[in-house]
Each structure stands twice: as C-alpha cells, then as structure tokens.
Amino acid sequence: MKITRDLYQGSLTLLTDYYQFTMAYAYWKSGKAEQEAVFSLYFRKNPFQSGFTVAAGLDYVIDYCRNFSFQEPDLRYLLEMRNPDGSPSFETAFIDYLREMEFRCDIDAVEEGEVVFPNMPLVRVKGPLIQCQLLETPLLNLINFQTLIATKAARIVLAAKGDPVLEFGLRRAQGIDGALAASRAAYIGGCSSTSNVMAGKLFGIPVAGTHAHSWIMSFETELEAFEAYAESFPDNTVLLVDTYDTLNGVRNAIQVAEKLKANGKSLKGIRIDSGDLAYFSNKAREMLEKAGLNAVKIVASNDLDEHIITSLKLQEASIDVWGVGTKLVTAYDQPALGAVYKMSAMKDSKGDWQPKIKVSQQSIKINVPGFHNVKRFTLNGKAIGDMIYLEDTASKETVTIIDPIDPTRRKRIQTDQVEAKVLLVPIFRKGQKVYHRPDLHAVRQNTFDRLAQFDKTHKRLTNPHIYPVGLEETLYEVRTNLVLKTKPTEIAD
Ligand SMILES: Nc1ncnc2c1ncn2[C@@H]1O[C@H](COP(=O)(O)OP(=O)(O)OP(=O)(O)O)[C@@H](O)[C@H]1O
Numbered sequence: 392m393k394i395t396r397d398l399y400q401g402s403l404t405l406l407t408d409y410y411q412f413t414m415a416y417a418y419w420k421s422g423k424a425e426q427e428a429v430f431s432l433y434f435r436k437n438p439f440q441s442g443f444t445v446a447a448g449l450d451y452v453i454d455y456c457r458n459f460s461f462q463e464p465d466l467r468y469l470l471e472m473r474n475p476d477g478s479p480s481f482e483t484a485f486i487d488y489l490r491e492m493e494f495r496c497d498i499d500a501v502e503e504g505e506v507v508f509p510n511m512p513l514v515r516v517k518g519p520l521i522q523c524q525l526l527e528t529p530l531l532n533l534i535n536f537q538t539l540i541a542t543k544a545a546r547i548v549l550a551a552k553g554d555p556v557l558e559f560g561l562r563r564a565q566g567i568d569g570a571l572a573a574s575r576a577a578y579i580g581g582c583s584s585t586s587n588v589m590a591g592k593l594f595g596i597p598v599a600g601t602h603a604h605s606w607i608m609s610f611e612t613e614l615e616a617f618e619a620y621a622e623s624f625p626d627n628t629v630l631l632v633d634t635y636d637t638l639n640g641v642r643n644a645i646q647v648a649e650k651l652k653a654n655g656k657s658l659k660g661i662r663i664d665s666g667d668l669a670y671f672s673n674k675a676r677e678m679l680e681k682a683g684l685n686a687v688k689i690v691a692s693n694d695l696d697e698h699i700i701t702s703l704k705l706q707e708a709s710i711d712v713w714g715v716g717t718k719l720v721t722a723y724d725q726p727a728l729g730a731v732y733k734m735s736a737m738k739d740s741k742g743d744w745q746p747k748i749k750v751s752q753q754s755i756k757i758n759v760p761g762f763h764n765v766k767r768f769t770l771n772g773k774a775i776g777d778m779i780y781l782e783d784t785a786s787k788e789t790v791t792i793i794d795p796i797d798p799t800r801r802k803r804i805q806t807d808q809v810e811a812k813v814l815l816v817p818i819f820r821k822g823q824k825v826y827h828r829p830d831l832h833a834v835r836q837n838t839f840d841r842l843a844q845f846d847k848t849h850k851r852l853t854n855p856h857i858y859p860v861g862l863e864e865t866l867y868e869v870r871t872n873l874v875l876k877t878k879p880t881e882i883a884d
C-alpha cells in the first residue's frame with residue numbers, strides 16, 4: 392500500500408516539528424549526524440483507563456520510511472528559511488547533505504493488532520543519529536492516533552460481545568486524514584465495516600450503511616419512503632424507523648417486510664437512532680416476532696460507546712448490530728495517546744554503545760535505556776507476563792520482571808516451563824524493508840487472536856486487573872545505576 396503517497400502525492404519529510412531540523416542541522420554542524428543511535432517509541436499509560444492497548448499505524452510508518460527523501464521543492468523551502476534576524480537558518484552545504492540522504496535505519500516494531508502495554512517498545516529505530524531524530528515526530532503522529540483508535544474500537548467491540556460494530560464516524564472525525572486513519576484503525580480494532588466509502592476503496596474495509604432521516608422526510612409518508620427504499624434495495628433493505636414515531640415506524644417496516652416476502656425477498660433490518668434504545672429495541676423485537684420476522688436485525692445508533700453498549704447489554708436490549716461514530720473516531724473520552732520517542736543508546740567516539748537515560752523528577756518519565764526488546768511469556772496459550780530486556784543479556788532459566796514504576800511489583804517466571812515470543816519484529820534493515828505486511832483483514836484477525844490470549848480480567852472495561860510488564864533484572868540494574876549516576880543525590884533546598 393502506498394496510502395500516504397496516494398493521498399498526499401509527495402514526500403512527507405517536512406511534516407515534522409521544526410526543532411527536528413534545528414537539531415539535525417546542529418548534529419551535522421557538530422559532526423554527530425552519522426553517529427549511531429537507538430531510539431524507542433513507547434507510551435506510559437493505557438488510554439481510557441483500559442487494561443490493554445492495541446498497536447496500529449505501522450503500515451503508515453513503513454510507507455513514510457520508504458518515501459523518506461528530500462525532494463527539490465522541500466529543499467528549496469528549507470534553504471529559504473530564515474532566523475528571526477533574517478539570516479539563513481541552514482547552510483547550503485547542509486541542504487546538499489539532505490539531498491544526498493538515503494534512509495539507512497534498522498527498524499523493529501510490534502505488529503499491528505498486537506496487544507501492548509505501558510513502557511514496552513512499540514517501535515525501535517537504530518541508525519544515524521540525524522535520521523533517528525528526524526523520524527520522531529512523524530512516527531509519533533502515525534502511531535499515537537491509530538493506536539488510540541484501535542484500542543477504543545477493541546473496547547467497543549468487546550462490549551458488543553460478538554455483535555457486529557459498524558463504524559459511522561466520518562462526519563464527526565478530525566478532518567479528512569483523521570477520518571481515514573480512524574476508519575482503518577477501527578477496523579484493526581475489530582469493527583466490521585465503515586460508512587466511509589473512500590476508506591473502503593483505499594484500505595479494502597467492507598463498506599456498509601442504511602439511510603438517513605432525510606430519505607423518509609423526502610416522502611409524504613414514512614410508509615411510502617420505506618416502500619420506495621425496499622424497491623431500490625430489495626436484497627439489502629434496512630429501514631430507519633424513528634423519524635416520527637418509532638413503534639409506528641416498526642409497524643410500517645413490518646408491512647414492507649410482508650411485501651418483500653411476497654416477492655421472495657426479506658427485510659434485513661431496522662435501525663433505531665433515538666430514544667430509550669432498550670425499550671424501543673425490545674418493543675420492536677416483540678412486534679417483529681409476532682409478525683414471524685425473527686431474522687430481522689435491529690441496528691442501534693446514537694452516541695454509543697463501550698459503556699452505553701455494556702449498559703444496554705445488561706438491560707437485555709434486543710440489539711444485534713451497533714452503529715458507532717463520534718465517540719469512536721474522536722476517542723471522545725481521551726483524545727490523545729501519550730506515546731513518546733526517546734533515545735535509549737548511542738555509540739561513543741570509540742564505537743562502544745552507551746545506554747542513555749532521561750532522568751526526571753517524575754519517575755514515570757524516566758525511560759528504559761539500552762538496546763532493548765520485549766518478550767511475551769505464555770502458558771497454555773495464555774499471556775502471563777511481558778519482559779523488557781537488553782538484547783545482549785543471556786537467557787536464564789528463571790527470570791524476575793520488575794515494574795519500572797513500582798519496583799516492589801515483581802513476578803518470577805520459569806522460562807523453561809512457558810512459551811516465549813519476541814514482540815519486536817524486523818521491519819527495515821539498513822533502510823531496506825524486510826517485513827512482509829499482512830493485509831488489513833489479517834491484521835484485524837490478529838487483534839482478535841492476540842486479545843484472546845489475555846485473561847478477561849485484563850479486558851474488563853473499568854478497573855481492569857493490571858497485566859504484569861516489567862524490566863528483566865539486568866536491565867533494571869542498568870537503569871537504576873544510570874539514574875543514580877545521573878541524578879543529583881542532594882535534595883535541593
Ligand atoms: N436504555 C438506555 N440505557 C442507557 N443509555 C441509553 C439508553 N437508551 C439510549 N441511551 C443513550 O442515551 C443517550 C441519549 O441521548 P439523547 O437524549 O441525545 O438522545 P435522544 O433523546 O434520542 O435525542 P436525539 O434525537 O438528539 O438523538 C445516547 O447516548 C444513547 O445512546
């Protein structure tokens with residue numbers, strides 16, 4: 392897929408924060424640009440107070456990196472940039488250096504649809520410092536939003552307990568790209584279809600839809616509108632019943648169903664978009680059953696989210712299909728995932744790797760140093776803990792994983808009695824793509840399969856049981872020693 396190129400027709404290399412260029416220039420001026428570094432992309436808290444997060448956005452990252460080059464119009468723009476005093480921001484020789492730049496990074500990442508947790512690397516970039524740095528903003532932009540929406544979708548799909556969830560968000564999404572990326576991520580999270588026709592064309596997501604109130608309002612009566620719609624779509628008649636009076640709408644839909652039956656066809660569904668969805672869906676179900684129309688599906692929409700769906704399920708509402716828009720594609724209750732991208736190691740002038748740490752007053756903001764990876768341990772197919780570890784640490788029979796924020800939380804794992812899977816997968820080697828991307832349907836299936844590995848207590852929508860993710864002991868020690876070495880030991884007055 393060349394989604395970003397198809398959509399934006401050119402290089403996206405300038406779609407970054409200006410400070411990436413100020414640093415790039417300064418790295419180049421001080422002779423550090425080609426020095427090797429490692430950066431890690433991770434988040435610190437699951438969104439929505441969720442017990443898990445679903446990774447998405449890697450496909451866009453791959454496109455971005457494959458198109459990573461400076462085109463002449465971009466170079467001209469950079470050359471014309473000025474400091475506040477009117478002097479050129481960048482020397483011509485730097486612009487020439489950018490012109491020749493070829494993407495040379497190694498990238499490893501968790502696959503889309505993978506279930507991920509705070510502090511573990513989602514993407515690891517190793518390569519020339521300048522290239523690692525320039526990737527910071529676009530990688531965060533691409534991973535943060537899609538991961539957020541895939542997670543929201545997964546929660547909604549879990550609440551729907553196997554019923555199809557139709558994504559209806561385009562009209563309320565954050566602009567064109569927000570909508571397209573959200574439709575893609577919502578599908579990864581488990582939605583069944585999108586109403587966004589362009590997302591269908593670009594990504595191959597199934598497209599589905601009913602009709603709006605305007606269709607009914609364009610006729611003298613609701614019954615005429617239903618009949619005309621059934622004539623237009625005899626094989627896919629879904630009627631919106633709540634324009635004037637929901638139960639009367641159901642009666643009219645039943646009349647149309649009988650006509651369809653006489654022609655060897657059937658009414659596929661009705662949609663309720665207002666009022667008490669439990670009451671109206673149960674009444675509608677009773678009326679449909681009385682008319683022998685047990686197979687007619689009831690679609691509900693109207694500001695739904697995982698919590699309202701859960702409540703409607705508890706109320707035993709007779710809803711078979713859920714249409715969800717605004718609260719899904721805008722991640723209404725948490726509009727951003729806070730993933731960050733931090734340097735974790737750099738080669739010194741002798742060519743030796745040095746782990747790097749950012750020390751903060753807030754311990755949650757201290758990153759994981761070194762060339763690290765993450766392993767998931769499973770027992771009889773169930774995930775029991777994730778270990779963040781330094782790649783050059785020899786494997787041991789027993790490991791202890793230590794929560795980086797609360798080191799009293801620890802878990803011992805007998806590695807010879809469990810299965811282990813390394814979660815970072817090679818994506819690029821020396822700038823060349825080595826990863827074969829699965830199609831979007833396989834990614835969506837991946838989400839279901841991976842989520843199935845987790846105990847339901849971690850998937851509970853409120854107050855979930857915290858899944859154990861920790862640092863392997865050696866890494867924990869490296870990190871603690873680095874913090875102690877870097878942090879002033881005296882408490883400031
Ligand atoms: N039985 C129910 N239990 C919990 N929430 C419900 C139930 N029925 C509907 N809701 C939710 O309550 C909210 C009702 O919102 P609102 O009052 O705006 O709807 P409405 O009265 O149908 O009006 P509108 O025509 O503006 O959609 C929606 O978010 C809807 O999903």
Ligand SMILES: O=P(O)(O)OC[C@H]1O[C@H](OP(=O)(O)OP(=O)(O)O)[C@H](O)[C@@H]1O
Pocket residue numbers: 559560562563603664692693694695714715716717718
């Ligand atoms: O509620 P959402 O989850 O965003 O789902 C999409 C909404 O979009 C349509 O409404 P419309 O734009 O016609 O407005 P209205 O039904 O709120 O009047 C549809 O009837 C849903 O109610």
Ligand SMILES: O=C(O)c1cccnc1
Pocket residue numbers: 559560586599600601602603662692714716
């Ligand atoms: O197809 C539908 O029913 C639909 C599409 C977008 C928004 N609301 C409803």
